[in-house]
Amino acid sequence: MKVPKCKGMRDLLPDDMAKFRRIEKVFRDCSLKWGYDEVRTPTLEYLHLFTATGTLTPSMLGRVYSFLDWDGWSGERVVLRPEGTIPTARLYLENLAGGEITRLSYVGNTFTFEETGKERRERWQCGVELIGTSQPLADVELMLLASEVLGKLGIGPLEVKLCHAGLIKALIGELGLGTAEQTQIFDQILEGNIKALAEIKTEDVDLKRALALLLDVTGSAPGFLENVGALLGKALPRFESSLSNLSSIAELLSTMDCPYQIDIASGRGFEYYTGVMFQFYVSKERVGGGGRYDDLIPLVGGPPVPASGFALYVDQLMDLVKLEGRPVPRILVQPRDSDVKGLKVCFEVARSLREAGYLVELDQGKKAVGDYRWLLSVSGEGLFRLTDQATGRKSELTSEAEILKIMGESG
Amino acid sequence: MKLALPKGRLLKDTAALLERAGLGLAGYDEQSRSYRLKSSRFPDLFLKVFQERDIPIQVAIGNYELGICGLDWVEEFLVKYPSGDLERVRDLGYGRSDLYVVASGHAGVSSVEEINDGFDRVRIVSEYQNLAESFALRQRLRRFSILPIWGAGEIYPPESADLAIIAETSVGNFASYALVPLARILTSRAFLIANRNGLAKADLSELLAYLQPFEVETEAETPLPAITAGMFEKATQGEKIRLALPDGHLLKAAAEFLDKAGLNIRGYSGEMGEGGECGESEKATRRPTIDLPGVMIKVIRPQDMPLQVANENFDLAITGEDWLNDHLYRFPSSPVKEILKLGFGKVTVVAVVSEDLPARDTHELRDLVNGGLLPTIRVASEYVNIADKYARDHHLARCKIIPTWGASEAFLPEDADLLIENTETGETLAKHNLKVIDTLFESSACLIGNENPPETDFKRERINYIVEALRQASS
Numbered sequence: 001m002k003v004p005k006c007k008g009m010r011d012l013l014p015d016d017m018a019k020f021r022r023i024e025k026v027f028r029d030c031s032l033k034w035g036y037d038e039v040r041t042p043t044l045e046y047l048h049l050f051t052a053t054g055t056l057t058p059s060m061l062g063r064v065y066s067f068l069d070w071d072g073w074s075g076e077r078v079v080l081r082p083e084g085t086i087p088t089a090r091l092y093l094e095n096l097a098g099g100e101i102t103r104l105s106y107v108g109n110t111f112t113f114e115e116t117g118k119e120r121r122e123r124w125q126c127g128v129e130l131i132g133t134s135q136p137l138a139d140v141e142l143m144l145l146a147s148e149v150l151g152k153l154g155i156g157p158l159e160v161k162l163c164h165a166g167l168i169k170a171l172i173g174e175l176g177l178g179t180a181e182q183t184q185i186f187d188q189i190l191e192g193n194i195k196a197l198a199e200i201k202t203e204d205v206d207l208k209r210a211l212a213l214l215l216d217v218t219g220s221a222p223g224f225l226e227n228v229g230a231l232l233g234k235a236l237p238r239f240e241s242s243l244s245n246l247s248s249i250a251e252l253l254s255t256m257d258c259p260y261q262i263d264i265a266s267g268r269g270f271e272y273y274t275g276v277m278f279q280f281y282v283s284k285e286r287v288g289g290g291g292r293y294d295d296l297i298p299l300v301g302g303p304p305v306p307a308s309g310f311a312l313y314v315d316q317l318m319d320l321v322k323l324e325g326r327p328v329p330r331i332l333v334q335p336r337d338s339d340v341k342g343l344k345v346c347f348e349v350a351r352s353l354r355e356a357g358y359l360v361e362l363d364q365g366k367k368a369v370g371d372y373r374w375l376l377s378v379s380g381e382g383l384f385r386l387t388d389q390a391t392g393r394k395s396e397l398t399s400e401a402e403i404l405k406i407m408g409e410s411g
Numbered sequence: 412m413k414l415a416l417p418k419g420r421l422l423k424d425t426a427a428l429l430e431r432a433g434l435g436l437a438g439y440d441e442q443s444r445s446y447r448l449k450s451s452r453f454p455d456l457f458l459k460v461f462q463e464r465d466i467p468i469q470v471a472i473g474n475y476e477l478g479i480c481g482l483d484w485v486e487e488f489l490v491k492y493p494s495g496d497l498e499r500v501r502d503l504g505y506g507r508s509d510l511y512v513v514a515s516g517h518a519g520v521s522s523v524e525e526i527n528d529g530f531d532r533v534r535i536v537s538e539y540q541n542l543a544e545s546f547a548l549r550q551r552l553r554r555f556s557i558l559p560i561w562g563a564g565e566i567y568p569p570e571s572a573d574l575a576i577i578a579e580t581s582v583g584n585f586a587s588y589a590l591v592p593l594a595r596i597l598t599s600r601a602f603l604i605a606n607r608n609g610l611a612k613a614d615l616s617e618l619l620a621y622l623q624p625f626e627v628e629t630e631a632e633t634p635l636p637a638i639t640a641g642m643f644e645k646a647t648q649g650e651k652i653r654l655a656l657p658d659g660h661l662l663k664a665a666a667e668f669l670d671k672a673g674l675n676i677r678g679y680s681g682e683m684g685e686g687g688e689c690g691e692s693e694k695a696t697r698r699p700t701i702d703l704p705g706v707m708i709k710v711i712r713p714q715d716m717p718l719q720v721a722n723e724n725f726d727l728a729i730t731g732e733d734w735l736n737d738h739l740y741r742f743p744s745s746p747v748k749e750i751l752k753l754g755f756g757k758v759t760v761v762a763v764v765s766e767d768l769p770a771r772d773t774h775e776l777r778d779l780v781n782g783g784l785l786p787t788i789r790v791a792s793e794y795v796n797i798a799d800k801y802a803r804d805h806h807l808a809r810c811k812i813i814p815t816w817g818a819s820e821a822f823l824p825e826d827a828d829l830l831i832e833n834t835e836t837g838e839t840l841a842k843h844n845l846k847v848i849d850t851l852f853e854s855s856a857c858l859i860g861n862e863n864p865p866e867t868d869f870k871r872e873r874i875n876y877i878v879e880a881l882r883q884a885s886s
Binding site: 048051052058061062068070071072073074075076077115116 | 493494532534535545549554556557559718741742743744745
């Protein structure tokens, strides 16, 4: 009876894993050099870490994998982590709090239920968090780091879309709604439904024009934000801090020749975002995103420590990244004598060849020899016959040094 | 074609509806002991009677094309499984009962907005655990525990829970339990429901045409009563130990046993009165009293006791060993322990299959599974965790556990293959053409408590007193 994999889950086959490891390696190398130390949080967390007010929307929480643990008689559930930032904030609080600036990176899986089972319910991401500063410089650092990782992976061209949670909240604030309704609209926007903003009905002609500009035009320089500011009229004071924060970030990115778009419709993400929100796109595919979350650490019970971070979506990147490099030549070691002594010589010569960097398999009698560049037939007396399958050349040899010499010369 | 019909609360009105529709059913009444019915008008129609809350899942998995049950149980299913193949077809207009979020009048919380500030961790009891979770998430409760129960939710607040989510026919009934409704989260009536694939493929039109409501009750929603300060007296303070006594089939024997132990408890045996308040001494209530200061008693379902004792909502409880085991199989490190075997309420927990199934024991059953005769084995039980462990221990590969809420014997053979069930004499099983293939364990009533020591000397002294009284009566 064949048992298939669970709905919404994915097997990673050898080629997939080669891509996965490459992404992970480039991400780790880059983030380490930028000063981000790697951490790993557990797969299981308490559900109430995520229900703390304003961290995840009810609709996201309705799709988490939560259950009672074997000691869960209290009725409090545990959850397969649905995202990476909140657990990292918890890890920071529990173990590392107090430092001035903390840079953390992680590679981990997240779990979210998706009804049809056609999309993935388990996803992998590479993320970083920069904790302890609220400077625009920090947000720019994150975007440049993400851009560097994608560049080194040969994935591009990268589109960075910017938005600002403060800006969206100020716009909602103009609606004159109660707190609960405001939260609800903000949730809708974060889940990708920007139309909720277009429904803002206001008598304020200035605000209407500014809103139209924000919704209809995608900005690509700080000047755009100046224009929005100029149109806002008497509502401007309520938008000023968000606009100027976003301007500073945009200006820095312009200086660094990092192209971006200011696109209010890109404001999808998490409820805990307080400042800039950024999304990374490569050929229309969203490959990552992040933002500033200055209130999150206090919300999970910590001091008022500002932070921001991003995650790159490994599953999407795997579709874009190419496998590189030539495969290591494979050698098949074939025992001529199946007695103990003969096998011993085989294992020994195989070990030496591996130490020299080759990929060496012992002939178990089942696999076609066509897959190997080299065949090495070994006798119990330590006599070797090396066959180069690329040229058909055969050599009778008596030492490992001779084997390595021929292989080295053949490249 | 198959139609699932409800037992219990909705039975009478549903029977009237079917009679008006002229289905020609015999034996669909409260006295009847048969679960399978035939219609004289629709000879191809198979009808089976279930506990109401079993019906949405039976229809969703396609065992029945149509079903009738309260909207509350439909929503309880759909809120957890929104993509389930279940369609609400028609409001049948009767059986109104609404779901309310209630708190104790003594808790000082008068609206849902105040819940987060009122409690560090909100303990919610409900028969509707999925709706309870959905409510908690929607209200953005920061930290909450959902304790599923089998019933008697109204008796839990404030000592044993902060909120209860319960069905009630009239909002006016809460005052007698000193409860205040904070929100009405669902207006429920009997509904005709259908399996989506059934609707998509089979022609159900004739039956759908017959199952029309006479008229839908359109009574206006009573507004929730305004909550004013000082509506309820402050709960009496002071140290108390909390004792849980069982309702249902253990009640009579438990009452006799407590008498024998010389614990003078009033208001426990006898007919259950309206409301939870203490009535006259001969009338039973869910809060009986005892001539022992510092002891509070509540009458709850024996099924719910181990979880409640584990959470220290009760200090002592009289339940069955079957339910204790069911709890301990799920939570092996639970602090609940059996203090005393009380000896009454003896049953045997057994594995049961249809007389027609060619298996004499679990080995032969497993051979049927491995041989492909039973591709998946459906295990129905009220004891979900005992059933789960049994299937695990006996390597019943590809098994589906179907939780049931009573009358499990009706599931075999159409809707389940194996039943984990208790039996006293085996008579009921034989009557339903069932046979026992394995005996799991003997179970009788027991006193349970918490391993963690009592917080105070007073509590320890009271607990010891009751344990000793019961010990002497049991020896």
